[in-house]
Amino acid sequence: MRANSHSGSGSELAVEAIDLRRSFGETKAADGISLTIPRGMVFGLLGPNGAGKTTTVRILTTLLRPDSGVARVAGFDVTEEPDEVRRRIGLVGQYASVDEIISGRQNLILIGRLYGMTSSQAKRRADELLERFDLLEPGKKAVKTYSGGMRRRLDLAASLVVSPSILFLDEPTTGLDPNGRAATWDVISTMTKGGTTVLLTTQYLEEADRFAEKIAVIDHGRVVAEGSPAELKARLGRSTLVVHLGGGLTEGAATAAVTRFAASAPQRRGDELVVSIDDLAGTAELIKALGAAGATLDQIHIAKASMDDVFFELTGRDRMPEGKAA
Ligand SMILES: Nc1ncnc2c1ncn2[C@@H]1O[C@H](COP(=O)(O)OP(=O)(O)O)[C@@H](O)[C@H]1O
């Protein structure tokens, strides 16, 4: 008997993964990944190319067995009860999974039929989804004629034929042009408002920041940080104060004025002094001190840490340029 408090769909957690490991030869694609995602949350798995995002998603969606570790999805064990898991999830893969030759509408109907809908149920569901994803007209044409954005929207629609309780979106916007990305973002926004649990992987900081309530940053198969976007920024991304020297303001006077507010020693960069600050609460005092040292207001700039700063600090590298393999 599998009697434990986590088993079955009554679980409070949509995803619970403990120490997942999976190697490919020498590569530790997942090197001890643990994740906890409550029901209804939009969770972002953020990491550069090759970090282990797809490997994690494949394990959680039963497509790949972990070498070790345990994962429960919708309350069911991914290795012990894969059919139960599959019945409750939707997956939009990094690469489109629809049939090229037939129309978008036929693809959606086919999926509905595969899930046991009657022909008329499947048609009704297909038309609802085509309308929702703005694909009514293209829906009649063969998928091979679609633009990247249309393909991705069809892929999203395909994952929703049977309303999943947990939706996995593996880099839903990678490779799309800005229009396609914006259209996909609209669709994701609509979906995430409906209460479905979503695990979204992305290399785009902006995307994680925009959608996810909670983010796990992964690199080299490990979770290197976890928290809300605001928490990650607050914990890791310091704000930066830039003071333009000159006028009545010398480097010595500026340094003396900012030192007690600075998180680390101020750095000279050309005719600027760059200062890392942890706590924005002292900003008013800091500006007053600089004023007393001879600075005017237009010489002072404060930039709040971006997700890019956070990401860079965590992984020691920038996002890979789009379309380039690691
Ligand atoms: N089927 C596989 N065979 C060999 N190596 C793989 C395979 N799948 C993933 N890897 C390797 O595992 C690492 C993580 O890959 P992946 O999970 O696809 O990362 P991401 O989705 O974050 O880009 C990479 O180094 C990748 O080359």
Ligand SMILES: [Mg+2]
């Ligand atoms: Mg991937």
